[in-house]
Amino acid sequence: AIDINKLRGETGAITIDPGYKNSGSCTSNITFLDGEQGILRYRGYSIEDLAEKSNFLEVAYLLIFGELPTAAQIEKFEKDIRKYTLVNEEMKNIIDGFPRTAHPMGVLASLTSALTAFNPKSVNVDNEKEMYEAVCKTMAKFLVIATWTYRKNMGYPLNYYDNTKGYVENFMRLMFELPTGPYKMNPVVVNALDKLFILHADHEQNCSTSTVRMVGSSHAGLFASISSGVSALWGPLHGGANQAVLEMLEAIQKDGGDVEKFLAKAKDKNDPFRLMGFGHRVYKNFDPRARIIKKAADEVLADLGVDDPVLDIAKKLEKAALEDEYFKSRNLYPNVDFYSGIIYRAMGIPTEMFTVLFAIGRLPGWIAQWKEMRVNKEPIGRPRQVYTGSPLRDFTDINNR
Numbered sequence: 001a002i003d004i005n006k007l008r009g010e011t012g013a014i015t016i017d018p019g020y021k022n023s024g025s026c027t028s029n030i031t032f033l034d035g036e037q038g039i040l041r042y043r044g045y046s047i048e049d050l051a052e053k054s055n056f057l058e059v060a061y062l063l064i065f066g067e068l069p070t071a072a073q074i075e076k077f078e079k080d081i082r083k084y085t086l087v088n089e090e091m092k093n094i095i096d097g098f099p100r101t102a103h104p105m106g107v108l109a110s111l112t113s114a115l116t117a118f119n120p121k122s123v124n125v126d127n128e129k130e131m132y133e134a135v136c137k138t139m140a141k142f143l144v145i146a147t148w149t150y151r152k153n154m155g156y157p158l159n160y161y162d163n164t165k166g167y168v169e170n171f172m173r174l175m176f177e178l179p180t181g182p183y184k185m186n187p188v189v190v191n192a193l194d195k196l197f198i199l200h201a202d203h204e205q206n207c208s209t210s211t212v213r214m215v216g217s218s219h220a221g222l223f224a225s226i227s228s229g230v231s232a233l234w235g236p237l238h239g240g241a242n243q244a245v246l247e248m249l250e251a252i253q254k255d256g257g258d259v260e261k262f263l264a265k266a267k268d269k270n271d272p273f274r275l276m277g278f279g280h281r282v283y284k285n286f287d288p289r290a291r292i293i294k295k296a297a298d299e300v301l302a303d304l305g306v307d308d309p310v311l312d313i314a315k316k317l318e319k320a321a322l323e324d325e326y327f328k329s330r331n332l333y334p335n336v337d338f339y340s341g342i343i344y345r346a347m348g349i350p351t352e353m354f355t356v357l358f359a360i361g362r363l364p365g366w367i368a369q370w371k372e373m374r375v376n377k378e379p380i381g382r383p384r385q386v387y388t389g390s391p392l393r394d395f396t397d398i399n400n401r
């Protein structure tokens, strides 16, 4: 094992590695990823096994606490999460301050940050009980406020958590149940969503997780660190890709549905357009999550009997890109976001909410990584640079500039 203490301190030399393509920022026991072979494991368990045999809350527990829960532990975990699902009423005033057109990710980042106002005490990570309560609180409140971002946009009254229903079922209820009557739950949809959350739950040192660890390394609190993770996830090159995929598919459809034309645009180095949902920083052969989710996508589409021209475009584009030499030679395959967007659309989730769903799925990973970083007593994150600006200059008076 690498002793992190030995890696500290001044080395004298500074390596330049933009985008940290070859730099490790930490040691971690949480997630194993082999990009060449398309392997993803949480705490040693394969993503395939977890997606098939486990459920989201169990996986959250596994990521955060290191072991799969016993029956008693998971029952207690669910019960303890339920204890914290009420969100401070003053949070509603904060939501009211946003225009209805605000992007849900911006609102979610702000609301997560606002939670610090009602939870000012920082967690003592070495106190197991305190850490456990902070985990339950974060899992509970984040889910509720995430759905409120949608309710606000729609002008619907805000919903409260139903303690008789499971975590993922509650997501659907919190989103869609209206005062006019109970929401009709579709188990195929709930099951697919549970799977999607599992597949998104952690992905080692990706952009948002590195951000959460970096912010937390200054000993900023859990909610503040998670809020920064939400902001990092929002970008179209990261979590925002699932929204960008659907917007791209809609644009292709509006343009007449010629996928070859858009493929050519993506290959043209003078055109900034990229095929959204294709390529990955670490998976250079295939994204194992994409394989699992493609199957789930087929099941959901069949069950819901969806007939959607935009989804037909997705199928055509996937086929054409997989057969194209440019994409093949660069190992550009559909990533998890290509299929997640398709499932979300079939489920009736509005496009602007796609990245919020990613955030709900990624939350246990952020918490687990934040906790690990603090428990390991990692130093504050502070990269170096190589200065390339002007040498020393004489100050010029404003009248002489």
Ligand code: ACO
Binding pocket: 236, 237, 238, 239, 241, 266, 267, 273, 274, 275, 276, 277, 278, 279, 280, 281, 282, 330, 332, 335, 336, 337
């Ligand atoms: N469309 C067209 N060309 C692409 C694409 C794409 N989606 N992705 C990469 N390429 C090309 C690049 O132009 C480059 O070509 P070149 O060698 O001729 O210059 C080559 O493939 C390598 O690409 P890089 O940008 O160096 O790869 P990097 O690892 O930096 O980027 C990324 C990975 C950001 C995911 C990129 O593939 C991309 O922009 N994809 C689209 C956005 C997307 O789907 N993001 C979701 C990522 S998954 C997630 O966050 C869960």
